[in-house]
Amino acid sequence: GESVGLHLPTLSVQEGDNSIINCAYSNSASDYFIWYKQESGKGPQFIIDIRSNMDKRQGQRVTVLLNKTVKHLSLQIAATQPGDSAVYFCAENGNTDKLIFGTGTRLQVFP
Amino acid sequence: GAGVSQTPSNKVTEKGKYVELRCDPISGHTALYWYRQSLGQGPEFLIYFQGTGAADDSGLPNDRFFAVRPEGSVSTLKIQRTERGDSAVYLCASSLSAGTGGTEAFFGQGTRLTVV
Numbered sequence: 423g424e425s426v427g428l429h430l431p432t433l434s435v436q437e438g439d440n441s442i443i444n445c446a447y448s449n450s451a452s453d454y455f456i457w458y459k460q461e462s463g464k465g466p467q468f469i470i471d472i473r474s475n476m477d478k479r480q481g482q483r484v485t486v487l488l489n490k491t492v493k494h495l496s497l498q499i500a501a502t503q504p505g506d507s508a509v510y511f512c513a514e515n516g517n518t519d520k521l522i523f524g525t526g527t528r529l530q531v532f533p
Numbered sequence: 534g535a536g537v538s539q540t541p542s543n544k545v546t547e548k549g550k551y552v553e554l555r556c557d558p559i560s561g562h563t564a565l566y567w568y569r570q571s572l573g574q575g576p577e578f579l580i581y582f583q584g585t586g587a588a589d590d591s592g593l594p595n596d597r598f599f600a601v602r603p604e605g606s607v608s609t610l611k612i613q614r615t616e617r618g619d620s621a622v623y624l625c626a627s628s629l630s631a632g633t634g635g636t637e638a639f640f641g642q643g644t645r646l647t648v649v
Contacts (some may be wrong), residue, residue: 430573456637465537465624465640466576511575520566520589521638523575 430509432528441499443527445512450493452514456521457486457497461508469497469510499529507531535559537641539625545647546615554610554644558627565608566638567600568624576624582608583630615648622646 435441447455453474458466472479472486472495479486485498495512509528513521538557546552558565563584568576578592582602590600597615602608612619622645626638 458640463642465626465642468637468639471637513575518589519564519583520578520581520592521576522578523568526573526575 430526430528432530434530434532435502437502437504437531437533439502441497441502441506441529441531443497443499443510443529445495445497445524445527447493447495447512447514447524449514449516449522450490451517452522453517454515455486455488455495456513457484457495458511458513458523459506459508460511460526466511502529502531504531504533537625537627537639539623539641539644541644542642543645543647545649548615548617548648550615552612552615552646554612554623554646556608556610556625556627556641558606558608558625559639560606561629562627562639563605563630564628564636564638565602566626566628567608567610568626570622570624570643579610612646615646617648620646620648 456471457469459469460466470481470484470486472488477488483500487496509526511523511526513523516522540555566581567579570576580590580600585605597613600610622643624640624643626640628636628638
């Protein structure tokens with residue numbers, strides 16, 4: 423049968439709505455987190471990062487929330503646009519010098 | 534300036550052959566990372582360099598995989614005796630420095646390797 427890994431969680435939203443993408447990270451020692459956006463055929467593109475001494479950080483149309491108690495990270499995209507359609511990955515550093523990626527969430531934006 | 538550049542963008546090779554994948558990082562970036570991404574999955578860490586030395590190669594799957602960065606800039610990922618399971622997109626990233634604090638890593642477009 424097909425690998426479970428081929429079926430990314432998918433979030434479908436209407437253009438103009440807000441999107442919330444969630445991520446559960448694995449290592450309580452992680453002190454740096456990044457959200458990446460990956461479009462088909464391209465490498466991951468940096469969106470926003472946050473360090474463990476913060477619980478919220480805002481960028482242009484995006485907000486990242488960090489809840490260290492439950493090891494949860496979320497990405498909020500305001501007024502979602504068709505160009506936001508992509509796969510979104512959270513990554514943690516595990517208190518090391520490398521990034522460890524989650525499995526990703528596919529965001530689909532409908533007109 | 535230019536971003537991270539990877540060549541070739543696509544590589545098809547026969548099982549058992551040797552391949553080299555090249556990464557040109559952003560100028561001035563001392564840290565360079567190699568990741569491998571299979572369909573529908575997140576990038577998987579392979580190795581990273583701080584300057585010329587491999588600071589962490591714990592992600593290399595076996596001794597068929599090797600990477601070098603002789604002058605602290607361009608890096609080459611080398612795969613010997615390729616197997617069909619090596620087929621994936623190989624991503625390179627660079628950052629100003631590595632460190633437990635973490636810094637933003639910029640990715641290239643990747644090299645899609647297909648072993649037939």
